[in-house]
Amino acid sequence: MEEKISKAVIRRLPRYYRYLGDLLNNNVERISSNELSAKMKLTASQIRQDLNNFGGFGQQGYGYNVKYLHDEIGKILGLDHKHNMIIIGAGNLASAIVRYDKFETLGFPTIALFDNNINIVGKTINGIKVHSMDDLDKFVNENKVDIAALTLPKEHAIEVATRLVNLGIKSIWNFSHIDLELNDPDVVVENVHLSDSLMQLSYEIVSKNKQ
């Protein structure tokens, strides 16, 4: 795959994966492109275009084999590998992430939490230990850590992210309320802004009221 796949396509892939997973759970073996289209609220041609970025997968007159397509999209998304995750900042959001089994099922187990607050260091959340930030370097050196999630105040985000990158961590899932830009081509960052989705909702409310 040499060509650059557009962000919009990549953004839709997890949705395909979720929908196909639902079909699998309901023992659906195959689906026509029209049925998939109706379910996903995308045109059949859009779906074809999306999947053609990765070589197709459909078959004229048959549609899609649900398990095959699900597994192939899973591979494209890297879900055939396990990605160990640590979370920096053991507050409410971290607790919500650790308690949500789905992340582990998808292959993203949280293996440790880190915090500065001595009142929670040493405790466990859903069986996962909260370590002191002082132990971060040692832990990362001794364990395979693929992803660091940042759920700490934005004032500390850049400093901590830089420390993590210096420790060799290549992927950051950032919930701190800034767009992290590390300018390191080897590092991937996914910024999550919950307020953005709230503002989109509010946009829809306003648009609706104007109609």
Add this chain to the structure above:
Amino acid sequence: MEEKISKAVIRRLPRYYRYLGDLLNNNVERISSNELSAKMKLTASQIRQDLNNFGGFGQQGYGYNVKYLHDEIGKILGLDHKHNMIIIGAGNLASAIVRYDKFETLGFPTIALFDNNINIVGKTINGIKVHSMDDLDKFVNENKVDIAALTLPKEHAIEVATRLVNLGIKSIWNFSHIDLELNDPDVVVENVHLSDSLMQLSYEIVSKNKQ
């Protein structure tokens, strides 16, 4: 505004709003389209196109007036109105939302939490009371509720969403792990899937490793 604005543009609006807010906080009064372009990592022409959907705002040879553009985008996003929010499901994610001041600053105060768990009903989180689900109808009838955030298990999401819509609530910010589709043209739903962003991150990791 009669034409339908594309989802991609709407998705970028909160980012414009955040970036312009940062500039305002740094006392920047005006910005050229090239500077804004570099900061946002969008081409100047893309920014012009985006903003032209709403009538422009730039001025040849001057660029953009930061405060004016910030406020106008805020209005487009409906941030000149207050939107009272209730949260159904008073778990960790609800706590994280209630404790994040920014939502209130943006005009989305949480005015009540609801839960079925008798161990937490009656308590407060960050000063906001947790009510019993039995009191939902009464509360909604007696208070102005604009948005309901759902942070409850997906098994209950559709039932609770339907109840909320029957109570007259028109906007749902859904964190339950399903795509809520209420098929009611008067109701807007914003589905947040944290696992989607994790899968996008994982896609980026895999793509990087293939290079």
